[in-house]
Amino acid sequence: PAIKKPKTNGETLNLAIRPAKSKPQRSKKPRKGPARKSAIAEDADGLYGKFLLETAYGVTNSVLAAVFAGNKSLQDVAAEWVQDFHKNEAQAVADIVNFVLRAAGCHIKIDENDIADPDNCPNRLGEIQEEYQAENVAEYPLIARSRGSAAFKNALHGFFVALIDTIAGNGLLYENTELIENIQVWISTMSSAPNRPFRHTSTVASMAVTSALSKLANDIVENTARKMRQSETEAKKSRVNKARVATVNKEIEELNQKLEIVDTAIGDWFDTVYVHRYRDVDPKIRVECVEALAEWISIYPDKFFDGTHLRYLGWILSDPNFPTRVEVLKQLQKLFSDKDKLAGLKTFTERFRPRIVEMATRDAETSVRAAAVELLDILREAGFLEPDDIDSVGKLIFDAEPRVRKAVVGFFAENVTSAYELQIEDMGGQEAVDEALVPTESDEDYDTPRLEWLKLKCLVEQLLTYDEENMELPSQIERIPPSGAELGLVAAGIESRFSLAAQALYDAIPELRGWEVLAGYLLYDHSQTVQNGGGEDIELMLRHNCKLDEKQETALLDILNATVRLRLQRLAETQKDKKKTKAQRDADKDEQAETAKKLSVLIPQLLKKFGALPEAASLCLRLERELNLDVFQELRQNAALTALLDDINKQFLTHHNERVLNEAIESILHAQGHEDSKEITTRKVQALWDDLINTFEVLRRGKDFSTRGSLEQNTLTGVSNVVLKIAELAKVSDPSILDQIPSAPANARSKSKKNDANPTPPITSLLQMLDRGVPAADVEPEIEIAENTLVRHAMTSLLFYFMWKCRDLSTHIEAGTRIPDDELELIAERRDTCLTATMRIMENRKGTDELRVEAAYLLLDLYDMFHTLKKINPQTSKGTKKSAQTNDDWEALCQEIDDHTTKILLQILTAAENNLAKRTKKHLQEDDIDGDPIDPDDEPESSDDEEEEVDERMQEERMLRSLLAEERLCSLGGRIVRAVLVGTLDGAKSGGKNVVRTHLELNKTKLGPHWKEVVAHLDIAKTMKGKGRKTKTVAVKEPVKPAKSSEIVIEDDISDSELEEEEQRNEDEEMADVGGEAEAEAEAEAEAEAEAEAEAEAEAEAEAEAEAEAEAEAEA
Known part of the structure; x- marks a missing residue:
């Protein structure tokens, strides 16, 4: 609606307002305002102090000083203003306008002449704005970052409420309506000013005036109803007192007249201020409007509790600013909590319920979703939700955000x-x-x-x-x-x-x-x-x-x-609770022990019932990790512990599901972590190795593991399962048994059976399995998948095998002892065999083939793992000399990656980059190495990115494939970055060409924030040196926020809106997610490299081994 043209009172200086004597009131004890005093006292030289220190303000107006720093109550200040008004009406109104200007941080004032010419109000305020903006004031009191800002707002709001109450109490409001109309002319005009301080401050003042008028109108309505009941009662009496009835009716008529005046004023303020400011470009002003309207609905429901006014709250549900959406949800919670208002809110609910449900389920902000869920809970109690709405909200119990789960x-x-x-x-x-x-x-x-x-x-x-x-x-x-999903990201x-x-x-x-x-x-x-x-x-x-x-x-x-x-967590926390008595803590400790005892009996029973089901068995095994195994020793329950470990071993040997095996290994690792159970656990692990090797020996006897497709389906599956278990067990135990040539079974009776014993150690067969990674013709699809799985398991087993070998070598190097020549020779020979086989796989496969990428992982891990041995310093005392028994032959294992292998690795990296670029529709810059462009290889034919499908499931699958492509690129890139930092790529032998670094940085900014962070770790060593050794981790940024749900476009100040959107984009860029396995790997390796360059320490080897083990576990 258009702005209502304000009424004027002529061209004289004095307002045509008839003085009225106020009724004598009971004297009240002055209320001190310490909060208001602190609003200015804490920053006397700043915005607040500016108000008091301006001598140009003069003695004719002390409103500002009295409100913000005086010891008088706000009612007393308003009463004094009324007295000033009777002395000089125009100056008093000017004081009110100047009060708002000063509250906005502006020292420029208006005078009586300006008040006398209300038609010139927009021009005069425009002049003041220009002069004020020339001062380049960046902050004003309502948004000042100090503890006094809240007190300032309360004082500003409270003064206008007190002012309306005072002029209503002495009749000035009803007898001279020109007073409120002239105040409205100036304040409402300021509320539409382009200047934000003016607009915000005047809006707060306007909302306060409307709140006071609403309270006044509601009181009049109640008084009128009471008088009407009184009149009706008097009229029903047998002897009617006509004079009394006439008096009461006259009072009712006067109240109705007053109500008409107040309602008219409320409508004017609402139409000229709220209707425009509820969609202001400044979200803080929109929040002020939301709070005010909800307050008016509660204070004066006869006027505001209808569809015409409630719809404004419904529209704000789609506000682009999330604090505004949160605020309107909180205010709606208050309204719906009032059972007397539920009937009147039914139409509003039917109209805006879908939007509230959408906010609860799809809004980008956690706080908005949580507030929407709380509101919907109230709606459910009122019976306003449909079954579909209840299901939509109920599903949020699985929400990723804890706050939303808690709300639902x-x-x-x-x-x-x-x-x-x-x-x-x-x-x-x-x-x-x-x-x-x-x-x-x-x-x-x-x-x-x-x-x-x-x-x-x-x-x-x-x-x-x-x-x-x-x-x-x-x-x-x-x-x-x-488990086992093709596109699983677990x-x-x-x-x-x-x-x-x-x-x-x-x-x-x-x-x-x-x-x-x-x-x-x-x-x-x-x-x-x-x-x-x-x-x-x-x-x-x-x-x-x-x-x-x-x-x-x-x-x-x-x-x-x-x-x-x-x-168990809560019982453990009570042990640290100082508020609990010793007896209470002892009782909780006893309960912990009793729980462990019960679980030790429960877990075998659960495994007996559910052990055949892989998913159920893994959950039963997970319970073991909740036990404090030291309790078994304290309670002398070694037999129970042994039985529990036997059940874990049984699950490990009988299941072939990776999830069950992982849980079993985690349970074994948990048992190894307890000193009292370590000896028993070691014996059980050795028994597992014996069983696995015996089974492996039977399967590999007389078999050729180097040729793809040479095994039958059943045999291939059996071998693959055993190799998987070897890989899993090697995570927690030294696989040295793989180096031992098996002896003939003791119970072998015939000479032929004794001669059938395998002449080579199991590690030889594992190395031969890598050759099965070279593609072969005429292999059935089922066999193809099984062959790839076997090779993948063999790679994992070999990675852990060489990790343990590196650990043994580092122990010799640290201790300064001699490494046996035959042992060193075997390690070098098997390492070279492994690297040669991985090269054959990478050369014979194309693009980002899964097995090709994993072969690259293994190759990079092996080179980096052995190269870190150079960083280890023997732990010898200063006076001792290097032992003559030590040898440096192990340094032959610390090699850099040759040029040909580097080129193959960059081909795979280029294919991964192109794969992600194609899925995300990005254009890359082509690389050139030594004038010979790298063939990026064609993407596998199974890609379906170009299909134009509208189906939502297809869209989700495409997005998931893009995430997988990004994860693969970051994992590979992270290892390559680590290799550069360690020195195996772009090392001393490269002659400073930095071919790999150049390729990595070529498309650094074109493949998303994750890839950018991975490549950024190339310079992490410099960053770590600059920050010092105290810095152990790089701050991980928060993920980019998803898009908001649908919103209503608010047309207003475009330049300010664009500025805010630009600031939001900058914040989103700063909050880009760094997550992902590859980034963590590259970061940790970079830290190790930086520390090694700063000062060579013996801990470098331990850190390198820990990193390599973490990577391998993550791959497995």
């Missing part, structure tokens, strides 16, 4: 409770169920059906429903793909969705806190339920309703892991 806990828990109560009703009601169920004899009788099981069944059903693959998920929800150590959900729900659902009940539920044999049937018996109905299927059991196992871990 109450919402989700109520859904589970509703489902549980529905089941109870179907069984006959709570009373009938309680009467029918026989109470358990002991609290520890956890394997008897109980109502807690039914609640847990409802919980897991709800979780699985939201986890269904075919259901649409909000964009912010993370999904962990199943990060090491990431928690499952069920685990995260259980942790969030732990305190909201009491049944989750009783992990023993959950364990008893899992161990219960539900086959008896099927045999006995359902029937009408309530106990049988309970057993039938509690029956679990395989998916539900797996999900509950995951939840059991989370609840046990959380319970």
Whole structure:
């Protein structure tokens, strides 16, 4: 709506306002304002002090000083202003305008003449703005970064409220409407000024005036209603006092007249200020408007609680500034929490509910989503949500952000409770169920059906429903793909969705806190339920309703892991709680020990029931890592520990699933970390090696492992599984047994069986398997996949094998002892064989073939691993001389990568760059090495990037393939960067050509922020030197924020908007994600290199080995 033209009061200097005597009031104790005083006292020389120190302000107006630094109450200051108004009306109004100008940080003032000519108000304010902007003031009081800014705003707002209350109390507001209209002329004009300080400050003042008027109008409405009831009561009496009725009716008429004046003023202020400023370009002003409108709706619902005004809050839901969206959600929470307003909010809800759901599920900001979920929880209680809305919000229990999961806990828990109560009703009601169920004899009788099981069944059903693959998920929800998925991106150590959900729900659902009940539920044999049937018996109905299927059991196992871990963590935290008494801490410690004892019995039982299922078995094994194995020694439970380790070994030997093997190895590593269990664990690991080698010997006897396609499918699979287990076990134990030539079995009776013993050690067969990586013709697709898997497992095994060899060599070098010549010769020979085989794979495969890239990984890791041996200094005392027994032949292992191999590596890197560029539609600059351009190789034919598919699943798959391409490039690039830093690439023999560095930096900025960070580590050594040795890590930046959900375009100051968008883009660039395995690897290796150059230390070898092991584990 157009701005209402303000009314004027003529051309005289004095306003035509009739003085009115105020009624005598009870004297009030002056209220001190220490907060207002601090607003200026803390910065007397700054913006606040400027107001008081301006002598040009004169003695005719002390409003500013009285409000911001005086000891008088705001009501007293307003009363004094009224007295000044009676003396000189125009000057008093000028004082109010000057007050707002000074509050905006402007020392320029207006005078009586300006007030007398309201039509010239826009021109006069324009002159003041020009003069004020010439001062280049960057900060004004309302946004000042000091503790006094909040007090300043409160004082500014409070003064205008007190002013309206005062002029209303003495009748000035009703008898001389020109007063409020003239104030409105100046303040509303300032609120539309291009100058931000003027606009913001005058808006705050306008909102305060409207709030005061709304409170006044509501009081008048209540007084009118009371008078009307009084009149009606008097009129119903048998003897009507007509004079009293007439008096009351006259008072009602006067109140209606006052209400009309106030409503008119409210409408004018709303139309001239709020309607324009609620969509101001400055988000702070928009927030002020949101807060004010919500306050008016609460204060004066008769005027503002309607669709016409509520729609402004609905429109702000699409504000581009997230603090504004958060604020409007908080204000709506307050409105919906008032049950008296629910009926009036129904139409608003129907119109804007989809937008609120969208904000909860898809907004880019975590705080917005959390606030939207809290609002939707209130809507659910009011019955305003549709079933689809409830499901959309319930899925957020799997959200990636902890804050959102926490916000949705109450919402989700109520859904589970509703489902549980529905089941109870179907069984006959709570009373009938309680009467029918026989109470358990002991609290520890956890394997008897109980109502807690039914609640847990409802919980897991709800979780699985939201986890269904075919259901649409909000964009912010993370999904962990199943093991073995072709496009799986499963990060090491990431928690499952069920685990995260259980942790969030732990305190909201009491049944989750009783992990023993959950364990008893899992161990219960539900086959008896099927045999006995359902029937009408309530106990049988309970057993039938509690029956679990395989998916539900797996999900509950995951939840059991989370609840046990959380319970043990809290018990451990209580040991550090100083508020607890010693007796309480001892009780918690005893509970920890008892929990460990119960788990040691529980885990074998769970493995016995679920050990055949790979996913369930891995979850059972994960429970072992929650145990404090030292408790077994304290309780003298070595037999229980031995039995537990035997079960872990059994799972390792019987399963071929990588997830189960990883969990078993992690459990073994956990056991090795406890000193008391280390000896037993070592014996069990050695037994595993013996079993594996014996099986491997049987499989490799008389077999040719160097030719691809020479093995049958069953044999190939069996060998691959054994090699996988060798690779996994080599992570935690020295695989020196691979160097030993097997002896004939002791029970071999015939001479032929003794002669069948393999004449070569197992490591020879592993090296031969690398030759199977060279492609062969006429190999079936199934065999092709199995062959690649075998080669991949062999590469992992060899990486760990040579890591342990490097560890042995570094031990000799540090100690200054002689390395046996035959041992050194074997290492060199096997290393060369491995490097030659990886070169053959890289030369015979094309593009970014998976096996070709992994061969490059292995080659780079081996070169770097042995090259770091040069950085080790023998730990000898200053007085001792180098031992004559030591030898330096090991230095022959520390080689640089030759030119031909470098060229092959750069071909693979170029193919990876082109692959990512093609998927992300980027254009790269071509490289040239020695005048011979590198052939980037064609991309594998399976690529489907060019297909024009609109299907959402195809879009997600393309995005996932792009992420995989980026991950592959960063992993390869990270290793190449590390090789440059270590010296195996672009080393001393390269003659300073820096071919690799030049290629890396060629497209540094064209393949995304991740690749840019990887290449940036080429100069990490200089950065580390500049920062000193105290700097151990490079700050990892936060991920780039996704795009916001749909918004309403707000048309206003374009230049300011563009400036804010540019600032937001700069912030987004600064917050680019550095995550990824390759970056971490390159960063850690770069740190090791920087430290080695700064001062050669013995720790360099340990760091290099730790890094190489971490890389290999991540690859596995």
